[in-house]
Amino acid sequence: MAESFSNPTLADVARHAGVSTATVSRTLNLPDHVNPLTRERVTTAIRELGYTPNYSARALASNRSNTIGAVIPTIDNAIFARGIQAFQEELSESGVTLLIASTGYQPDQEEEQIRNLVARGVDGLMLIGTHRHESIYAYLKDRRIPYVLTWCVDGMGHPYVGFDNRLAAQSLARRVIALGHQRIGMIAGISKYNDRSADRIVGVRDAMSEAGLDRNDLILTERHYTLTAGGQALEEITKFHPDVTAVICGNDVLAAGAILTARQLGIGVPERLSITGFDDIELASAVNPALTTIHVPHRRMGQFAAQKLLALRDDPTSRIESMEMETDLIERQSLGPPRAGF
Amino acid sequence: MAESFSNPTLADVARHAGVSTATVSRTLNLPDHVNPLTRERVTTAIRELGYTPNYSARALASNRSNTIGAVIPTIDNAIFARGIQAFQEELSESGVTLLIASTGYQPDQEEEQIRNLVARGVDGLMLIGTHRHESIYAYLKDRRIPYVLTWCVDGMGHPYVGFDNRLAAQSLARRVIALGHQRIGMIAGISKYNDRSADRIVGVRDAMSEAGLDRNDLILTERHYTLTAGGQALEEITKFHPDVTAVICGNDVLAAGAILTARQLGIGVPERLSITGFDDIELASAVNPALTTIHVPHRRMGQFAAQKLLALRDDPTSRIESMEMETDLIERQSLGPPRAGF
DNA sequence: TTGTATGCGTTATCAA
């Protein structure tokens, strides 16, 4: 009962079952290559001893860790949380465990964490966004570590499972402009070191240019992704740029913050001011008025990213085929035409 | 440049530096036990070869993985996300990587994931809540795997870093009752397999008993932690129990959903109906009216849990001293006295 | 189908 001070090993099981360690290993990894009767003996021995394989030894011997890493800015953000959760669930079904590391949006931290996970022998890596030092990509290529970029698309040939932030933002802004808005504000995420946020800004500007507006007329402010930051930004914009009739937000959290604050300030949405979001998290439809936003299939993205990585693990000669997910413009009540008289 | 097909090993470094593998290992792990000059030779060799230690081998040889596991219901929940993020940051500072697994609130899944992480050689485990099969605790004890329970306290002697859900909920309910509310509703989380949710319900009932009310008069409904579920539950309660004047919610997400829906239904909060939350996430103060709720120090809880586990890793003879975090009743505008005339 | 023997990359013990 309590006499064993260390875990039973393969050898213990082998002895107990009266077979060799190789046979035990086989019944674990290649069950059909072993006689049903001996297999039975081995499995009972495993059960009786409460044997659990030592993954470190397994990883060392097989050069495979059954572990996949994810390096993300932060877990504490609804958008990443959802995608990562789906990613993890998908991995789990294949017996792969997720190693997770966060960077706080700091590039040097990202590089360190990537090296860390590689040293830990991950079989693959999920990265977020496309913008990082070329040396990191070279490092990964040298070590033959499969990776997939997410939450973005990529033009440099790196495999990705994601969506085009620029195009999505552009399509939303296009709709805003089509409704007649001319003075447009934007509350974006911090774009430094964040290509997703930067791309969304460019998308909005592109829509302006396309419509004959001056892309430099965009009233832009960048904030961290919090409700209060969104609210403060909205207050500023309405104060210093009262002629703005529509505020495009870099994500739903900023937009929800903006809406809540607008109501508190007595600013009618969308009569006086239209507000839009990005991501379509649950909050987007719960807030009042509900947010017009871009729907992003976060969960599916996480699932597919996992599948690609798993496929590559099972057949290292294959290549990851990049995959661009569709995003949809979801029209709700927070966006309307600008009203004359205001 | 591109000629090496596999990572350099300790032996490569040793050869390159003209020393033994033992010396290389020492300069890595016990730098002061090695001559500064040879240390210099070794470190340059490491740099020149781009050597990174193989963690699997290290784990196998040293019987330490520098890895700590967390088994949580889901990452996709603001409350867990925050605590886990803090937990991960704290581990990261000590060079420990977080292995993460989720259970979807299913007890059998939890057991499987725990065994999985143990097999992977985690040096410690963060678990959420206290209610699980005794055999799991026995398993952990047998293997001498340190663990710490979080988001709860425990009366069975298991180490924890958390808070008393029952007492916190009781203090909030006490305040609700003190304001004069007699007919009380509760929108709780699903309490099956979730001791935190169950404890909060008990806390509310205790406050009722304490005040001379019948604890069975609580109008209780249990929901998943989503905004829409909170909204639907509120609609039900107001419809079938119009005499209820205060609705206590199991967490802020449910409460926020209830508030948003109440406004849409034209139900004045708190004039006609008081609504309270639990957790004090950002949403709690952003919603209108702002939520009266229980503040829980999620980040600090995550940090301390990590510290306890790390301490135990560095000194396996020590014991984890359990730690009960304080929670605070935060009074905002969503709770008021019941108004006569309604 | 099964067993033998070797190697995976470190750490750690023991001598020198």
Place this chain on the structure above:
DNA sequence: TTGATAACGCATACAA
């Protein structure tokens, strides 16, 4: 302070 060398627990090529 350094170097041989034996574990660590498993997978796998090869032989039987």
